Amino acid sequence: MEKVTVDTVEPRMGPASVKRALAGPLDADDIALNYYELEPGDSFGFGYHRHPNQEEVFLVQSGTATFETEDGDVRVEAGEAIRFAPGEWQRGYNDGNERVVALALGAPQEMGDTEMLRHCEDCGGRTHNYVEMTDDRDALVTRCEECGAETGRFT
Known part of the structure; x- marks a missing residue:
């Protein structure tokens, strides 16, 4: 068993105000797990993207995230989750006025060439x-x- 306090994990540079990669500190080998805080205008990823070998699930804990998808924009509110299959295009971002807090899970951990x-x-x-x-x-x-x-x- 491994346990970690999210705020003790060093944040990473990127398009989100806060991104903390939790899989390493939890010694998780088979999933990617990231904690995000998005201020208005921030995004989860660097652009509209897809992972050929990894499915992703985003669980919004507070605020509302918008995901640009192949089928149009999808809003995901606090308490809701969205899943993307391997190879599906998406870009999640905060186009609202409130901060978004979310967890992202990816499996397998190795996403392949994005x-x-x-x-x-x-x-x-x-x-x-x-x-x-x-x-x-x-x-x-x-x-x-x-x-x-x-x-x-x-x-």
Whole structure:
């Protein structure tokens, strides 16, 4: 048995105000488990994405999260959960005025190569992107795979 206090886990850089990866401290080998706090405008992931080998479940504990999906936007309120099968496109974000608190579970833990789309100003539309650490290691940036332009910066 393993137990962890969420607030003692070091937060990670990214598009959410707070992201705490709990699987490692809990010594969980088969699932990914992340705690999120999203301020208005924040998102769970770096862009519209899919995991080829991992299903994801988001349980909203407070606030309302909106998920962009292949079938349109879906609002998930406190006490509700949403599941995405492996290969399903999605982007969860907070477009409200209240903070969103949520847990995300992924199985298996290893998600495979994530495919991500973001808007690239230089290319004039959504393009495939990747994430990299800045040289000074103080931010993560997303870059367009087609032209190399920076499409987002996250601390």
